[in-house]
Every structure is written in structure tokens, then in C-alpha cells.
Amino acid sequence: MTETAPARPVAVRHRRVGQERLPVAAMILAGTAIAFFALPFLGLLWRAPWGDAWSILTSDSALTALRLSLWCSLWATGAAALFGVPLAWLLARVSFPGRGLVRALCTLSMVLPPVVAGVALFYALGRRGLVGQYLDRWFGFTLPFTTTGVIVAQTFVAMPFLVLTVESALRQLDTRFEDAARTLGASRWYVFRRVTLPAIRPGLIAGAVLAWARALGEFGATITFAGNFPGRTQTMPLAIYLTNEGNPDEAVVLSLVLIAVSFGVLVALRDRFLGGGHPPTT
Amino acid sequence: MSRRSQPFLIPVAALALIAAACGDDDDSAATTAETSAVETTEAPATTEPGVAGDTTVFAATSLTDAFTEVGDAFSAAYPDATATFSFDGSSALVQQIIQGAPADVFASADMANMTKLTDADLNGTEPEIFATNLLTIIVAPGNPLGITGVADLTDPAIKVVTCAAEVPCGNYADQIFAAAGVTVTPVSLEQNVGGVRTKVVEGEADAGIVYVTDVIAAGDAAEMVEIPADINVVAQYPIATVAASTDQAVDEAFIDFLAGPDGRAILADYGFGAP
Numbered sequence: 001m002t003e004t005a006p007a008r009p010v011a012v013r014h015r016r017v018g019q020e021r022l023p024v025a026a027m028i029l030a031g032t033a034i035a036f037f038a039l040p041f042l043g044l045l046w047r048a049p050w051g052d053a054w055s056i057l058t059s060d061s062a063l064t065a066l067r068l069s070l071w072c073s074l075w076a077t078g079a080a081a082l083f084g085v086p087l088a089w090l091l092a093r094v095s096f097p098g099r100g101l102v103r104a105l106c107t108l109s110m111v112l113p114p115v116v117a118g119v120a121l122f123y124a125l126g127r128r129g130l131v132g133q134y135l136d137r138w139f140g141f142t143l144p145f146t147t148t149g150v151i152v153a154q155t156f157v158a159m160p161f162l163v164l165t166v167e168s169a170l171r172q173l174d175t176r177f178e179d180a181a182r183t184l185g186a187s188r189w190y191v192f193r194r195v196t197l198p199a200i201r202p203g204l205i206a207g208a209v210l211a212w213a214r215a216l217g218e219f220g221a222t223i224t225f226a227g228n229f230p231g232r233t234q235t236m237p238l239a240i241y242l243t244n245e246g247n248p249d250e251a252v253v254l255s256l257v258l259i260a261v262s263f264g265v266l267v268a269l270r271d272r273f274l275g276g277g278h279p280p281t282t
Numbered sequence: 283m284s285r286r287s288q289p290f291l292i293p294v295a296a297l298a299l300i301a302a303a304c305g306d307d308d309d310s311a312a313t314t315a316e317t318s319a320v321e322t323t324e325a326p327a328t329t330e331p332g333v334a335g336d337t338t339v340f341a342a343t344s345l346t347d348a349f350t351e352v353g354d355a356f357s358a359a360y361p362d363a364t365a366t367f368s369f370d371g372s373s374a375l376v377q378q379i380i381q382g383a384p385a386d387v388f389a390s391a392d393m394a395n396m397t398k399l400t401d402a403d404l405n406g407t408e409p410e411i412f413a414t415n416l417l418t419i420i421v422a423p424g425n426p427l428g429i430t431g432v433a434d435l436t437d438p439a440i441k442v443v444t445c446a447a448e449v450p451c452g453n454y455a456d457q458i459f460a461a462a463g464v465t466v467t468p469v470s471l472e473q474n475v476g477g478v479r480t481k482v483v484e485g486e487a488d489a490g491i492v493y494v495t496d497v498i499a500a501g502d503a504a505e506m507v508e509i510p511a512d513i514n515v516v517a518q519y520p521i522a523t524v525a526a527s528t529d530q531a532v533d534e535a536f537i538d539f540l541a542g543p544d545g546r547a548i549l550a551d552y553g554f555g556a557p
Contacts, residue, residue: 122484122486126484126485126486127485127486128484128485128486142486144470144486145441145469145470145486145487223473226470227443227469227470227471227472227481228446228470228471228472228473229468229469229470229471230471232469233470234471241473242446242448242471242473243448244377245371245373245374245376245377245448245449246373246447246448248377
């Protein structure tokens with residue numbers, strides 16, 4: 001670790017927030033964008049079978065899928081944080097040859113079509129896969145068709161959101177506090193836990209929320225890699241996709257539930273963490 | 283050695299990427315939209331002998347190989363006509379058509395999904411049965427687990443995949459299990475029969491319920507364990523034009539070609555039965 005960073009000027013950031021006036025053209029374009037985001041949800045609300053909504057909502061199939069979705073996405077977020085924070089730390093603070101390539105590799109799954117991610121996982125971790133065949137042969141353990149497989153698929157596509165956000169927060173951090181703690185004799189782990197992590201908390205939470213949202217919405221990698229079975233691998237997006245073919249009413253209600261859950265979390269956290277993202281204290 | 287701060291735009295960019303990553307479902311619809319746009323400009327009203335233009339056929343996954351070949355033969359027979367295909371589970375396709383996808387012809391793997399089209403009054407011609415198919419158990423080459431029939435599929439050590447109940451092949455599988463009086467718990471319910479075939483061919487699952495035609499199409503990569511006729515289901519494949527199609531002549535020419543000697547011969551090659 002080479003902490004040669006000179007003291008950098010603290011970015012001026014709070015200037016004029018909330019006091020700017022936009023030109024009319026920009027206002028119109030922004031308004032169009034808002035309508036563009038709002039309309040599909042209004043379409044769902046308009047189409048929703050409100051009379052049957054409650055019975056669909058409380059049906060076993062809906063609750064099972066919702067429970068599984070929450071369970072898997074939270075585990076995936078936890079896994080993304082466990083592995084993603086050290087990865088972000090490495091990418092932000094250690095110079096090594098090929099760092100750009102490693103970063104690209106570790107964030108590739110974010111831009112891949114999810115189905116491609118699923119197929120790739122299949123040939124890596126499936127029963128006949130590159131690594132998966134040994135898991136099966138030595139431990140009798142296979143990932144596809146299991147809830148763990150869902151979590152793996154979700155982690156694979158969601159972790160980059162956390163890594164990029166945390167890495168960015170680490171890069172913005174004024175390293176003088178860490179340097180000070182080090183000169184006072186604290187170990188690297190201690191500094192990371194007691195100085196760095198609290199300072200990047202907003203970035204960490206923002207990254208975790210993004211990763212969670214991505215995991216909750218994950219469809220392509222899950223259905224390709226983990227299959228589809230109620231209670232085991234059929235998360236909300238899969239249930240919605242399939243019920244839409246047989247029973248569109250149910251699909252609409254399930255979609256609204258998923259939207260409500262995601263929207264609720266984003267609203268609750270957004271103003272505090274997703275908007276600014278810089279350390280609240282300076 | 284410089285590592286200056288990056289702007290904190292990354293979460294925003296990331297959100298944009300969520301949207302981008304979720305958009306891959308619509309590709310097939312977009313492609314078919316293009317082809318149908320071409321069709322309207324390219325299909326002048328023609329006289330009797332010359333069939334011209336393009337017909338966009340939404341067809342069940344199990345028809346993929348056979349219809350691709352029928353399409354080539356159709357173009358060879360009518361040099362000015364082409365058939366463009368979109369293959370998926372019949373339930374997904376009929377849902378797309380009801381939502382306005384630009385299909386000209388719909389070929390379903392069961393009557394139930396065709397009925398959704400006729401109930402919505404969206405069919406042009408009346409549905410007619412053009413082929414039949416049987417269900418079978420698909421296993422790895424050499425049948426390593428020695429599966430002899432559907433009764434063996436109840437063994438929890440055997441990983442079974444079927445289609446979801448919404449898809450014809452899943453509905454048929456349920457009927458077969460009921461007729462055999464067995465309860466099978468699959469490890470996965472796939473959204474079309476291609477998913478079942480792939481899972482078995484790639485070794486992820488041990489057995490699946492598919493159409494006879496799927497095992498034939500898989501060649502050396504899979505083997506079939508026959509399901510006896512008394513519990514098997516004869517899948518009826520209906521076809522009809524879609525009312526919204528702007529050129530019914532070429533659509534009907536495709537259906538006639540399919541039901542004619544050339545089409546029937548190709549279907550038979552792939553293991554489909556005559557209606």
C-alpha cells in the first residue's frame with residue numbers, strides 16, 4: 001500500500017443546491033422524462049384487478065414467491081457486501097498491473113445481458129461445468145435448481161453495483177484521517193473498520209441498496225441457471241413472467257407488490273444516502 | 283500513480299444500467315416488428331399464381347427445426363415469398379399476439395393456447411390441426427440411470443424437469459403423471475420445451491418430459507424412454523392466421539404449403555404425425 005496522496009482540497013459541493021432555475025426547454029425535457037418513468041406504473045395501476053387484489057396478494061403462490069425473493073435478495077446483498085467491500089478496497093487503494101482489466105472483469109456482469117450471465121454460470125458451476133463437476137463429484141453438491149443457486153446468480157449480477165459505488169466512495173475519502181490513525185499505531189484492519197468504513201457508510205449503503213434492488217429484480221440469470229420451481233427457485237420476477245402467460249391479473253398484482261417494495265426502500269433511503277453520497281461530516 | 287476522485291455519478295450510471303440490463307426480453311418482438319414493417323411496403327396485391335411478401339409466423343418451440351426447414355422450402359416454392367419465425371412457448375406467444383405483437387400466423391402446440399386467440403377474436407382463419415406429436419421421457423445417451431418409465435421419475439434422487447403448467451408441454455406432462463397415477467416433483471418448471479431439452483442434454487437434469495420430436499432433433503445428445511400409449515397424450519398442433527395481418531394471402535399460402543405434401547413430408551421427417 002502506497003499512501004502517497006498529498007492533502008487534497010475538499011470538494012466544494014453544497015453550493016446552490018435547490019436554488020437553481022432551469023431553462024424552459026430543460027424543464028420540458030425533464031418533465032417528459034418523469035412522465036416516461038411514471039406512465040408504465042400508471043398503466044399497471046390502471047390495469048390492476050382491484051377487486052381480486054387482496055385474494056391474489058394473500059394467495060400461497062404470491063406469498064411464497066415474495067418470501068423467496070426477499071430471502072434470496074438479502075442474502076445476495078450480504079454476499080455482495082462481504083466480498084465486494086474488500087474488492088472495492090483493493091481496486092481503490094492498491095495499484096497493481098492490470099487493475100483496469102480486473103475492474104472491467106469484476107463489473108462485466110453488470111452490463112451483460114442477464115441470460116448470458118446465467119448461461120456462463122451454468123457452464124462454470126453447473127453439474128457438468130468447469131468447476132461444478134468437481135463440486136458434484138467430490139461433495140455431491142450441485143447449485144442449479146437450488147435456492148443457493150438463485151443467490152449465486154443474484155450475487156453475480158448485483159455485486160458490481162456495490163463494488164463501483166464503494167470504490168468511488170473510497171476514492172473520494174480524505175485519507176488524512178486514516179493516515180492519522182495509522183501514525184497513532186492502529187492496525188490496517190482497525191483503521192478500516194473504525195475510520196474508513198464509518199466514513200464511507202453512505203456510499204456503502206447506497207451500493208448495498210443498488211445491489212439489493214438489482215438482485216430483487218433479477219430474472220434472466222436466475223431462470224437460466226437456477227431454473228424455476230415455486231418455493232425453491234421461483235422468485236417474484238419468475239412468478240410474474242409465468243403467471244402473465246396464464247393469469248395476467250395475478251401478474252399485474254405481483255408486479256405492483258414488487259414495485260411497492262422496491263419503491264418503498266428507495267424512497268426511504270434515497271434522500272439520506274443515494275442523493276449525496278459524500279460523507280455527511282467533514 | 284494518480285488516483286483522483288471520480289465524480290459521484292456512478293450510482294446514477296448504475297441505475298441506468300439496471301434498465302439496460304433488463305431490456306433484453308423485447309429483442310424478438312423488435313425484430314418481428316421490423317420484418318412486418320417491410321412486409322407492408324413489399325407486398326403488392328398480387329394475382330393468383332404469384333404469392334409474394336413475408337409472413338411472420340409465431341410458432342411453438344417444438345416446431346423450431348421443422349418450421350425453419352418448411353420456411354426454406356416455402357421460399358423455394360414461392361421465390362417472392364418468405365416466412366419469418368419467432369419461436370417460444372405457445373403461452374408466451376399467444377400473450378404477445380394479444381398484446382399486439384406483429385404476428386401473421388400462430389402455430390400452437392395445444393388447443394388451449396389457440397383458444398385464447400380465438401376467444402379474443404384475433405384469429406383470421408379458423409384454426410386447423412396440421413400435425414400431432416407424442417410425449418416422451420428424454421434422458422442422457424445410454425440412459426445411465428436405467429429409467430424405464432414415468433414411475434421411475436418419482437425417485438427423488440432423479441432430477442426431473444418439465445415445462446411449467448402454463449406451457450403446453452407442462453400441461454401434457456401433468457396429464458401423463460395423472461394418468462399413470464404418480465406424483466413427480468420436478469426440480470424445475472421450464473418456460474418452454476427447449477429449456478427442458480437443454481437441461482437434460484447438458485447434463486444438468488437426469489430426465490424430462492418432452493415431445494418425441496425434441497429427442498429426434500437432439501440426435502446423439504439424448505435418448506428417449508417411451509411412454510406407453512394408454513397414458514400418453516397426443517398433442518394436437520393447430521394453426522391459424524392472425525386477424526391483424528395485412529396480407530392474408532401469403533399467410534394462407536404458408537398454411538396450405540405446410541398442410542400440402544411438401545410441408546407434411548418435412549414435418550414427418552422431424553417426427554410429427556399427421557392430423
